[in-house]
Amino acid sequence: MTTHPGFVFNFQVTKAAEKDKQIVFAGHSSGSPIAIYATVWFLEEYIRSNKKQTSHPPLCLTFASPLTTDHTFCHAVQREGWSDCFVHFVMKLDIIPRILLAPRSSTTELLQKIPRFLDPHHKADEAKLASIFVNVMKNASCVASYAACALTGSKHTLFDTMSRFIKLSPYRPCGKYVFCTETGKLVVMKNPDAVLQLLFYSLQIESETELQKIAVASLKTHWTYKDALDKSLQNLPELPLSSDDTIDIGASLNDLNLCPTARQCLRAAGVSEKQKVDNQKKSVHKKDAINKALKALDDYRTTSENDGVGYYDAFKMQKKEEDFKANVKRLELAAMWNEIIEMIKQEQLPDKFEAEKEWIELGTRFRRLVEPIDIANYYRHSKNEDAGPYMIKGRPRRYHYPQRWREHAEQLERDSSGESCFWAEVEELNIASTNKKAPWKEIENRVLTLEKNLRKWYDKKEVEKDVFLEKSTLVKWWHTLPDNHKANSCIKELIPS
Structure with missing residues (x-):
């Protein structure tokens, strides 16, 4: 007779919650969505329902998580005030957090081959990787550009027309994002519109000659989170996860190598967020x-x-x-x-x-x-x-x-x-x-x-x-x-x- 793993998981979480312990759900790569939805389950089961008492909200830590949450999911999480429970770490060069901004049909092959990169003797097809990299970033460009047009109110544009014929990815960022730069600095961002823009603009190539090199690096980076973040995670409570987005961005724009267009998009995201707050203040009257x-x-x-x-x-x-x-x-x-x-x-x-x-x-x-x-x-x-x-x-x-x-x-x-x-x-x-x-x-x-x-x-x-x-x-x-x-x-x- 075997016990269903779901029952064991539920039992372990319940036991920890009864002892009023901090519950942390964590996942890397394709395991991240499981951590995200387990966190939502806990929030619904223990926080929102008020049926079970715990004084500690859960914490969800993901590393290299592909985007798997859509606009409706993000709206619900933010409506409940749960955004701070989700912290996503993203390496600047990692392609996987961006990969589902492209149609599934064009990325299935890459997703199936990712485990092979654990094998140090595996030699990647650099030309094919470069092709997939370009495809992902082109689709990410469409999504980011369409979102930027919406932020600025410029919906009657080429991207608005294109969106009627090209099915854009429905996935959007949700929670806090910690971007890890090549210099080791951490950029914390909570504004989902700004995060979407950074996912695209922080992974750009300066010339065609380095395309294959960056494409290979974008997958190898996927497996470097432990070494890159080991020191930071030891001091997790000290990370500026609640600091002001503007301060963090302003201090680290150079480390992200953002172009003027990227900075304009980030500014538009900030203005949009501020306008919402201003509108709410006006509604009070x-x-x-x-x-x-x-x-x-x-x-x-x-x-x-x-x-x-x-x-x-x-x-x-x-x-x-x-x-x-x-x-x-x-x-x-x-x-x-x-x-x-x-x-x-x-x-x-x-x-x-x-x-x-x-x-x-x-x-x-x-x-x-x-x-x-x-x-x-x-x-x-x-x-x-x-x-x-x-x-x-x-x-x-x-x-x-x-x-x-x-x-x-x-x-x-x-x-x-x-x-x-x-x-x-x-x-x-x-x-x-x-x-x-x-x-x-x-x-x-x-x-x-x-x-x-x-x-x-x-x-x-x-x-x-x-x-x-x-x-x-x-x-x-x-x-x-x-x-x-x-x-x-x-x-x-x-x-x-």
């Missing part, structure tokens, strides 16, 4: 305006409830001046949140923005107060007859995003936080039952699901009691349901008789 408008809608809701009509139905009927004013606030809030969501889509805000507690709470309050009257407006103008149901065709991104933030932060099931949009289902079920478009058996499960959710949200105070006022659309529709269903309904005690 929107909070006051958002809260003020939400307060006005909250007062409108209270006034409507005092009149015996829920604010959903009051807004839908639009009989009073207060209803008109509420609509103005709805439009103001929609404009402010549309601007924020567009900035997120255009990657003009830091990745951590979506995980900030204040914005998650503000987004949740915004959804619960504004989306119901957005739905009321949608069905008041019969937009469903032209565009279809609100949840399928009409729901704006300004509600999707904050809902997703909350579900992720609180580790809820996807789409379980629909307390702000249940009115759309009420409207659709009302249409189906009132107009006899669907027999009871066809909508029964939908009704049961809606009632179950309403009960849960009401008990958790996520929907207000005005939903169940006698003149409410929900209550009027519920009274039309079959008597045997109403008798056993989980919300019957909330419904006025």
Whole structure:
């Protein structure tokens, strides 16, 4: 009988974590991705879930790691604030960290032959190595140039056109990178856009005559990390892994032999990062305006409830001046949140923005107060007859995003936080039952699901009691349901008789 190695690994990690030890995952070359994903597993299992206690975040050290993380992965890691857990060491001449910037079809042969270089008697085909080296660096050039155009806002360029026909590598840097120069200096960099540029520009040849020499060196260097970094790793806590990127770059540009174009790209990466932070600071000023408008809608809701009509139905009927004013606030809030969501889509805000507690709470309050009257407006103008149901065709991104933030932060099931949009289902079920478009058996499960959710949200105070006022659309529709269903309904005690 054998024990699965995964079980042994899990047991060892659990035992070490229980003793509150620092967990370090490390890997070289193709073993690096395993270390990366093991670190993410630990972060999810022990840090984010809060199910298991440990005071030490894990540390992932990789050496000569090929890029295996894409933009989505990097966004998630940065959103959670986990970037500092990943430290990648890259030798200036090593081709392997750049190799997956080229199509897999053109690098498979090289990847298969890499182990042979462990054999000191193996003689490499220098011409073939040079060909593969050129191919990798040409593709790296396309990726870096396209990324640089995006940083500077120059998307309508040759590279933008080329990207429609040439499939660029999806892989991007994630975490801190430590570039090891030929003089033994270490350049620490955290900005992923700057790292991508350095991966390309720090491995350049000055003339065609040294191509084969550099190509061979780019593979031999892959096996020199132990000797080159042995002293540095002995003093790992003293490495400037948390220092300012600009200082490190400025002190070591000459050691990396960067050309003026490379320096411009690094500068653009720094400017882009700073602009995101500035945009976030500006968005803070929107909070006051958002809260003020939400307060006005909250007062409108209270006034409507005092009149015996829920604010959903009051807004839908639009009989009073207060209803008109509420609509103005709805439009103001929609404009402010549309601007924020567009900035997120255009990657003009830091990745951590979506995980900030204040914005998650503000987004949740915004959804619960504004989306119901957005739905009321949608069905008041019969937009469903032209565009279809609100949840399928009409729901704006300004509600999707904050809902997703909350579900992720609180580790809820996807789409379980629909307390702000249940009115759309009420409207659709009302249409189906009132107009006899669907027999009871066809909508029964939908009704049961809606009632179950309403009960849960009401008990958790996520929907207000005005939903169940006698003149409410929900209550009027519920009274039309079959008597045997109403008798056993989980919300019957909330419904006025």
